[in-house]
Amino acid sequence: MADKKELDTMRNQRETETHAKTARRKPWSPVKKLDTPPAPDGYEYRWIRGSFLGQEDANNISYRMREGWEFVQASSLPDGWDLPYLGEDKGRLAGVVHNEGLFLAKIPVETIQERRAYYEGKTSQANEALDNTMFNESGKDGRYVKYDSKRESQVTFGKSQK
Numbered sequence: 001m002a003d004k005k006e007l008d009t010m011r012n013q014r015e016t017e018t019h020a021k022t023a024r025r026k027p028w029s030p031v032k033k034l035d036t037p038p039a040p041d042g043y044e045y046r047w048i049r050g051s052f053l054g055q056e057d058a059n060n061i062s063y064r065m066r067e068g069w070e071f072v073q074a075s076s077l078p079d080g081w082d083l084p085y086l087g088e089d090k091g092r093l094a095g096v097v098h099n100e101g102l103f104l105a106k107i108p109v110e111t112i113q114e115r116r117a118y119y120e121g122k123t124s125q126a127n128e129a130l131d132n133t134m135f136n137e138s139g140k141d142g143r144y145v146k147y148d149s150k151r152e153s154q155v156t157f158g159k160s161q162k
Helices: 005-017 060-067 087-095 111-133
Strands: 041-049 104-106
Touching: 005 087, 041 060, 041 111, 060 104
Parallel strands: none
Antiparallel strands: 041 104
């Protein structure tokens, strides 16, 4: 049996050993080209088209920025997420995460909710206008067919039934 001094020496050696800080090897799986890290609290990520057929799509980039999207810098990604980014020679897009013509962008969740509410309101207005124009019985315009939600139709194939 080892004496106390020998055990202490063995423990100290074990404690001074450094273990790899990397996680265990992950099993192989197909590459997810548009995989993103979890977005920061209060934000949502989306891939924005930055080029089309090898040409920069400045109109789409400008439009998305005016909508409230902000491009994500590779330096702001959480640990463990090593995504490709544009080099220093790319001007205003230097350091932005990109993947095959797409840029990673973030937007506040409140902005998404406001946008969704705006378009739901526009859809509701359009449906109401359609109902008032086309399906108004007082119009008696023969060009429009009154929609009847209870109407049923049948389709048969082959010989007609008598």
